[in-house]
Amino acid sequence: MFLIVVSEPLLYYASEFKQYSTEALFSVVYLYLYVAYAKDWEQGRLSWKVIFLSMLGILCSLPTVFVLLGVLTTIFVQLYKKVIFKNFLIENRYKIIIVFLWGVLYYFFYLRGQLQTDFYAQFWEPVYYSWGGFPQNIVPYVNRVLVPLFQYFTQFTTIAWVNCVIFLILFITGMVLLFREKRDIFFIILIVCGAHLFCHLLQIYPLGGHNKIIRIRLMLYAFPVVLLPVAFCTSKLWIKICFQSRLISLSLLFCVIVTALLVNVNKMRAGTAWEPSIKNDILWLLQNASEDDAIAVYADATYAYEYYKHQVGNNHSYFVYGAPAANEPLNVFGWRMDIPKEAEKQISKAQVQQKQKIFFLSERISLDEFLFINYLSIHYDVVCLNEKINLCVIELDSGI
Numbered sequence: 001m002f003l004i005v006v007s008e009p010l011l012y013y014a015s016e017f018k019q020y021s022t023e024a025l026f027s028v029v030y031l032y033l034y035v036a037y038a039k040d041w042e043q044g045r046l047s048w049k050v051i052f053l054s055m056l057g058i059l060c061s062l063p064t065v066f067v068l069l070g071v072l073t074t075i076f077v078q079l080y081k082k083v084i085f086k087n088f089l090i091e092n093r094y095k096i097i098i099v100f101l102w103g104v105l106y107y108f109f110y111l112r113g114q115l116q117t118d119f120y121a122q123f124w125e126p127v128y129y130s131w132g133g134f135p136q137n138i139v140p141y142v143n144r145v146l147v148p149l150f151q152y153f154t155q156f157t158t159i160a161w162v163n164c165v166i167f168l169i170l171f172i173t174g175m176v177l178l179f180r181e182k183r184d185i186f187f188i189i190l191i192v193c194g195a196h197l198f199c200h201l202l203q204i205y206p207l208g209g210h211n212k213i214i215r216i217r218l219m220l221y222a223f224p225v226v227l228l229p230v231a232f233c234t235s236k237l238w239i240k241i242c243f244q245s246r247l248i249s250l251s252l253l254f255c256v257i258v259t260a261l262l263v264n265v266n267k268m269r270a271g272t273a274w275e276p277s278i279k280n281d282i283l284w285l286l287q288n289a290s291e292d293d294a295i296a297v298y299a300d301a302t303y304a305y306e307y308y309k310h311q312v313g314n315n316h317s318y319f320v321y322g323a324p325a326a327n328e329p330l331n332v333f334g335w336r337m338d339i340p341k342e343a344e345k346q347i348s349k350a351q352v353q354q355k356q357k358i359f360f361l362s363e364r365i366s367l368d369e370f371l372f373i374n375y376l377s378i379h380y381d382v383v384c385l386n387e388k389i390n391l392c393v394i395e396l397d398s399g400i
Contacts (some may be wrong), residue, residue, distance in 0.1 A: 009152050009216040010223055019060060023221035026057035026064045031224065034071045034188070041075050044088035054399025055102055062111075063196075063205065063221040069226075070191035074184050124206045145207060152216055153226055167230065175235055185228065192225050278363060281391050282308045285359055289316060294350035294358040296332050299323035301363045321360075322348050322372070339375045347380075351396055360392050 015022040031048050040047060057064050079085040089096065127145055151163035154170065178186040199205040206218060282305055289295055295318035297305045302320055309316070321342050350358040363371060373392060376382050382392045 007152075007223060009220065010092050013217070013220060020217055020220055023061040023064060024223050026053075026061050027067045027221045027224045029053055029057060030064065030067045030071050031188075031228075034075070042076065042082075044079060044084045044091060046088070046092040048095070051095060051099060055099070058106070061221060063218070066192045066195045067188075067221065069195055070188040073191050074188050078184070078186075084320060094276045124203070127206045128200065128203045147205060149216075149219060152219075153223070154230060170230040171226060172229075174231070174233035177232055178229055182232075189225055189228060192222070196222070216266055278304050278361075279308065282361065282362065283312065285361060285391060286314045289357075289359050291316070292356045294319065294353065294355040296321050296346045296347075296350075296358055296360050298360075298362045301361055305361060319346050319349055337374050340374065343375060343379070347394065347396065355396060358396060360394070362391075 010021070010024055026277060033053065034041075037047060039052060040050075054068060057068065076085065079088050147161060147164050150167050151161075154163055154167040165209065175189065178189070196207065200207045265306060278301060285295065295316060297318050297320055299320055299322045305318070346360075347358060360373070360376065373382075376392060376394065380394045382394055
């Protein structure tokens with residue numbers, strides 16, 4: 001419970017007026033159903049309540065099918081070992097037929113349309129692993145996708161790779177302990193992680209996204225699952241410490257809680273109410289930038305820019321800044337913008353095209369964006385638009 005309480009992604013998405021937090025909710029529901037109806041599974045009974053909640057969970061959150069797959073596979077293996085799997089199918093045949101028919105309807109009325117469109121395949125292509133570059137691209141891939149992902153499961157520090165190391169140690173140790181003491185839970189977690197990884201390698205469902213927000217949004221369902229071995233390992237360690245000294249255990253608990261809370265409070269975004277709205281800035285830019293001007297859009301703002309650009313029917317071309325190139329090497333701390341190089345690159349492109357001005361559009365959320373705008377204001381005569389705090393304009397002949 002503590003790991004969930006101090007989890008910034010779960011807290012943030014629980015505060016959004018969207019369905020994202022239901023993904024973690026139904027993962028917990030599936031795990032609860034497995035434990036709560038253990039006697040029913042042992043006797044080969046299938047409750048209507050379980051069927052209803054399972055179907056509702058898939059409707060609300062498709063990724064939770066990985067958790068449901070892990071739970072059902074474990075149950076079926078147990079039934080098979082007890083030689084009652086056949087009886088289970090016979091006694092619950094009508095319920096199974098209803099679930100099958102529901103699955104067929106779900107596929108034809110929703111899932112088939114999702115699978116047939118090329119939008120998702122193209123959108124997620126940059127985050128899928130490319131086997132063509134194996135094995136040279138393993139380290140860049142780990143730094144680009146896995147390190148930014150794993151760091152959010154256990155946020156006890158502000159350093160990404162330290163969080164990853166802590167998570168992996170606790171997770172692997174917890175899985176070993178679960179294999180020894182609670183093998184059924186071990187196999188549920190193993191199947192969930194294995195199924196998601198398998199779908200990622202087949203480019204069906206990615207492990208991570210293009211940026212922090214989308215990356216974590218895709219994995220919300222997995223938080224309750226992957227935190228189970230972490231919590232199991234931590235609880236075992238805690239029991240051993242308590243036997244040694246109650247004072248040491250309470251002191252350690254206090255330090256861990258305070259540290260985790262400080263780290264997450266520092267990183268927690270208080271929603272979007274305080275953040276500058278980018279809509280009006282984009283519309284102003286599209287109305288005021290002429291063909292003789294260049295537009296440079298921060299990578300994370302391109303989705304919003306494209307949306308409003310097509311909404312007003314503007315075909316003005318633009319540059320993208322603040323994103324690593326496909327072949328750009330990454331380090332263990334993740335990618336950070338080379339601000340002087342990025343500024344010169346965008347301005348040079350505009351000068352080559354003989355543009356008069358260049359408009360820089362920013363979300364003004366990340367540290368890189370603040371430093372970038374600050375660098376421009378120092379080295380160039382930036383036209384600061386007070387009412388347009390996401391925008392700055394540079395006369396191209398004013399560089400120092």
